[in-house]
Amino acid sequence: MTVTLYELAGADPALRFSPYCWRTRLVLAHKGIDVEGLPWRFTEKARIAFSGGTRVPVLVDGERVVTDSWHIAEYLDEAYPDALVLPRDAAGRGHMLFINAWADGVLHGAIARCVLKDIHDLLAPEDQAYFRESRERAMGRSLEAVVSDRDTAGVTGVRAALAPVRAVLRRQMWLGGEAPDYADYLLLGSLQWARCVSRFALLAEDDPVAAWHHRGLALFGGLLENAPRA
């Protein structure tokens, strides 16, 4: 089986950096599903209009089109139930959704404060104008101003935000226990976003999160480790 995945790309089409697309990539790898990744740019809304949405990831599996990384994970667990990544019960599903929403809101906000300008710099020219205008409007200041204190407040904010992750990793190898599950994948996606767009070091080397990240980079034959970086 091969599915098609529309993925956010930079000026270099090989540079794929969306945290949400990486989540889907990791779920597909977990299930052993082959994927053809198509590069997509912010300004190519028309190319994914068939999905009913304006954002990636967009997964095409035969006749089926699914958007949104969470819904894609749910779909893949239904369609390919051999190696589940999400809990089956409402309690476990709710807790996972909590971690998912925390990453989207808290963690991504903290990471963006450090790498937003780097993202701009790797985009294709038509995307750069869109990205700068939309992000500067949302944040109320220039991209340069957002990242100006990343060496101090920015990186401190990311490391502080990761405290709940650290609490779990003090007890076990993966958020999923003895093996990774979707909690690991979604968080690896967040760090892969930062890793692909920037050389800025978010984690201290002696952070338990860094040790976990090294384990994650090696998963699936180095899927994350070998991905092109800016």
Place this chain on the structure above:
Amino acid sequence: MTVTLYELAGADPALRFSPYCWRTRLVLAHKGIDVEGLPWRFTEKARIAFSGGTRVPVLVDGERVVTDSWHIAEYLDEAYPDALVLPRDAAGRGHMLFINAWADGVLHGAIARCVLKDIHDLLAPEDQAYFRESRERAMGRSLEAVVSDRDTAGVTGVRAALAPVRAVLRRQMWLGGEAPDYADYLLLGSLQWARCVSRFALLAEDDPVAAWHHRGLALFGGLLENAPRA
């Protein structure tokens, strides 16, 4: 069966407000275990020295003494396995611990910014001096300065911090699914802390978290709703 629980109290010994003690109270109620709650004050370290620690909750169950709300929940699930509150598997346990650590760090920090001065005001005189000195040293400013913008940045911070909770409650009644589990209890404990120490309104009435909170207040015959408030 009756267990003994040392609980943080105000000048009024009936006023019990520690979020961590409320977590334990809710687990005990969930399991139908009778509890004798003993009021304890910050400056009474000697009274709980037998526990090996300096903080409450301290649970005494026959010969067994357990400290720390998370360890108490684990102990109670082991000793009274009829109505479990924690997931049994490492993945589910890890996700729950994540939510627990998030509440302790992120949410409690945001709530403290709003109610720290109210806590001070309800304490016994000897605790007031200890509380002011230790908290002002930790926060680098006076209690009055900490809460000075609670009507604006303070309350906005609490509501923003609750975004991951809101994401789950859009899909289900409780964080635990169709019935509350420890994720609900720990978060209800956090809000009960704020509710017992202050009349300051943290939640907007139309917030899905407020609707969930009302359901939580009614649990176990109104255990939370009927608790004394400052």
